[in-house]
Amino acid sequence: MGDGPLYLGFDLSTQQLKAIVVQSDLQVVSDAKVDFDLDFGSKYGIKKGVLVNDAEGEVFAPVALWLEALDLVLQRLQAKNTPLHRVRGVSGSCQQHGSVYWSREAGELLGGLRADASLVDQLAEGAFSHPYAPNWQDHSTQAECDQFDAKLGSAERLAAVTGSAAHHRFTGTQIMRLRRKLPDMYAATSRISLVSSFLASLFIGAVAPMDISDVCGMNLWDIAGNKWSEPLLELTAGADGVPELHRKLGEVRQDGGGSVGRISSYFTARYGFSPECEIAPFTGDNPATILALPLRPLDVIVSLGTSTTFLMITPIYKPDPSYHFFNHPTTPGHYMFMLCYKNGGLAREKLRDVLPKPDGSDAWANFNKHALATPPLDIQSASDKAKLGLYFYLPEIVPNISAGTWRYTCNAADGSGLEEAKEAWPVETDARAIVESQALSMRLRSQKLVHSPGNGLPAQPRRIYLVGGGSLNPAIARVIGDVLGGVDGVYKLDVGGNACALGGAYKAVWAFERAEGETFDELIGKRWKEEGAIQKVDDGYRDGIFQQYGNVLGAFEEMEERILKVAKNT
Numbered sequence: 001m002g003d004g005p006l007y008l009g010f011d012l013s014t015q016q017l018k019a020i021v022v023q024s025d026l027q028v029v030s031d032a033k034v035d036f037d038l039d040f041g042s043k044y045g046i047k048k049g050v051l052v053n054d055a056e057g058e059v060f061a062p063v064a065l066w067l068e069a070l071d072l073v074l075q076r077l078q079a080k081n082t083p084l085h086r087v088r089g090v091s092g093s094c095q096q097h098g099s100v101y102w103s104r105e106a107g108e109l110l111g112g113l114r115a116d117a118s119l120v121d122q123l124a125e126g127a128f129s130h131p132y133a134p135n136w137q138d139h140s141t142q143a144e145c146d147q148f149d150a151k152l153g154s155a156e157r158l159a160a161v162t163g164s165a166a167h168h169r170f171t172g173t174q175i176m177r178l179r180r181k182l183p184d185m186y187a188a189t190s191r192i193s194l195v196s197s198f199l200a201s202l203f204i205g206a207v208a209p210m211d212i213s214d215v216c217g218m219n220l221w222d223i224a225g226n227k228w229s230e231p232l233l234e235l236t237a238g239a240d241g242v243p244e245l246h247r248k249l250g251e252v253r254q255d256g257g258g259s260v261g262r263i264s265s266y267f268t269a270r271y272g273f274s275p276e277c278e279i280a281p282f283t284g285d286n287p288a289t290i291l292a293l294p295l296r297p298l299d300v301i302v303s304l305g306t307s308t309t310f311l312m313i314t315p316i317y318k319p320d321p322s323y324h325f326f327n328h329p330t331t332p333g334h335y336m337f338m339l340c341y342k343n344g345g346l347a348r349e350k351l352r353d354v355l356p357k358p359d360g361s362d363a364w365a366n367f368n369k370h371a372l373a374t375p376p377l378d379i380q381s382a383s384d385k386a387k388l389g390l391y392f393y394l395p396e397i398v399p400n401i402s403a404g405t406w407r408y409t410c411n412a413a414d415g416s417g418l419e420e421a422k423e424a425w426p427v428e429t430d431a432r433a434i435v436e437s438q439a440l441s442m443r444l445r446s447q448k449l450v451h452s453p454g455n456g457l458p459a460q461p462r463r464i465y466l467v468g469g470g471s472l473n474p475a476i477a478r479v480i481g482d483v484l485g486g487v488d489g490v491y492k493l494d495v496g497g498n499a500c501a502l503g504g505a506y507k508a509v510w511a512f513e514r515a516e517g518e519t520f521d522e523l524i525g526k527r528w529k530e531e532g533a534i535q536k537v538d539d540g541y542r543d544g545i546f547q548q549y550g551n552v553l554g555a556f557e558e559m560e561e562r563i564l565k566v567a568k569n570t
């Protein structure tokens with residue numbers, strides 16, 4: 001190993017805290033992770049990283065758990081002899097929308113951290129006005145969402161201003177509800193951080209500003225106006241509460257690069273970081289994912305983590321209530337388009353676990369066997385109807401449908417004759433149908449953003465990159481390629497499960513090594529080598545099969561609309 005500067009990227013997601021260290025040439029030199037359930041499950045009583053209060057639809061994570069996880073992941077990096085003294089810059093990515101509530105003592109406690117005691121021992125008791133951070137899976141805020149959608153006139157208008165219609169998990173609705181439910185806690189809060197600015201705060205020993213991309217996950221930031229939306233702050237905090245809420249949120253950092261501060265002496269003394277090491281703004285896990293490789297327009301990332309997300313970049317701001325627009329995390333004037341599904345990895349796992357357990361060590365073997373053995377839409381012969389399903393074990397985001405499972409059939413040629421299936425089909429068929437259903441939803445909602453890649457081909461993505469835990473699964477890759485196409489193929493990142501941490505590390509490289517005016521894409525584009533970074537896992541577009549799915553896209557939309565009428569989240 002040489003002696004050049006290193007860059008450390010974090011990913012504080014739902015179920016894990018991951019860390020990855022890269023060199024200036026982007027080569028990975030070390031990584032480590034903490035798995036919340038495995039490492040701290042019994043201590044905090046969490047499952048899949050979170051606690052739930054079903055009666056109110058609340059989902060939340062203990063902030064103390066994250067403090068412990070940060071010390072542990074750094075110990076694990078040390079145990080691997082990672083030369084932390086060479087780390088010049090740190091950045092990272094964190095689950096979006098979650099909020100952390102700092103007490104009035106927070107500034108002093110953060111600034112005075114001693115190296116002879118842990119973060120949890122020094123901060124958990126006194127630094128927070130609320131011990132929990134609402135999680136993105138929370139669905140307790142329908143009443144607040146209705147008011148957000150109404151405030152500017154319509155959901156369309158709210159999406160035009162903030163990039164998204166009102167969503168349960170978006171931080172504005174969460175703050176509004178907590179202010180009503182826990183007024184004393186709200187009054188005792190000096191600052192509110194997103195999970196990304198919370199983690200950056202620990203590193204600089206002071207409350208860090210929010211990031212220009214992650215702030216778009218709040219329903220409070222006026223994207224075109226580049227400022228907090230006064231009417232939405234007023235809705236959240238009441239007419240008299242706007243200045244107070246403004247103070248709690250702080251100013252938003254405009255530059256995705258550069259430094260928000262030097263590393264706190266806690267980390268230099270305890271882990272051997274250099275006192276010269278600087279912290280770049282941390283961002284959301286989805287914005288960081290688009291930084292894990294040089295992404296071009298028409299390229300798509302499908303992130304198969306706990307949530308499933310579909311990401312594209314575009315210079316054109318075209319918001320709509322059914323999806324999200326965020327500021328690009330590094331490039332002003334560019335945007336990230338996102339679809340987010342709650343019923344991603346955990347829903348697929350539920351279905352997998354209904355199937356008989358496979359003999360070998362691959363828990364997904366049976367699921368994959370059936371997903372691949374079932375033909376598209378389970379059309380075995382010309383007279384067969386196409387099978388479509390929705391598998392929502394949790395209330396879904398898009399469409400806003402409550403938990404439930406629905407199975408429909410329609411004519412394969414044109415989607416006509418849509419009706420509820422007369423009887424449930426075998427669970428083996430569900431293995432393919434759930435992945436098809438997730439991919440059909442992405443195809444339906446992204447069709448306006450793609451165009452023909454040329455040669456008379458139908459509109460579709462150019463490349464599809466798979467990241468997140470599920471990117472390891474070849475059957476899922478195949479079905480995604482069948483439904484979404486991808487004329488240049490489907491690829492997985494070699495560090496598939498670590499993509500957002502890697503995006504965080506690349507962000508730190510750019511933040512501290514950029515020349516005057518050099519964009520992220522210019523810098524990373526020069527250093528990134530495709531070989532060793534990605535692997536082609538499927539051909540993507542298949543003439544005929546792609547059209548088969550196109551034939552039923554209208555029926556899929558109609559199925560969602562019918563179900564929405566009877567099972568809308570309330």
Ligand SMILES: Nc1ncnc2c1ncn2[C@@H]1O[C@H](COP(=O)(O)OP(=O)(O)O)[C@@H](O)[C@H]1O
Binds near residue numbers: 014306349473
């Ligand atoms: N071989 C596999 N096939 C399908 N899904 C997988 C596979 N391995 C892991 N997963 C899924 O990946 C999910 C975790 O993804 P990851 O990106 O690590 O999570 P996080 O959302 O915490 O960032 C798990 O819920 C699991 O269902």
Ligand SMILES: O=C(CO)[C@@H](O)[C@H](O)COP(=O)(O)O
Binds near residue numbers: 015136217307309
């Ligand atoms: O809510 C969203 C995006 O809007 C989620 O994508 C979260 O950002 C959590 O992601 P993972 O834990 O699945 O990585």
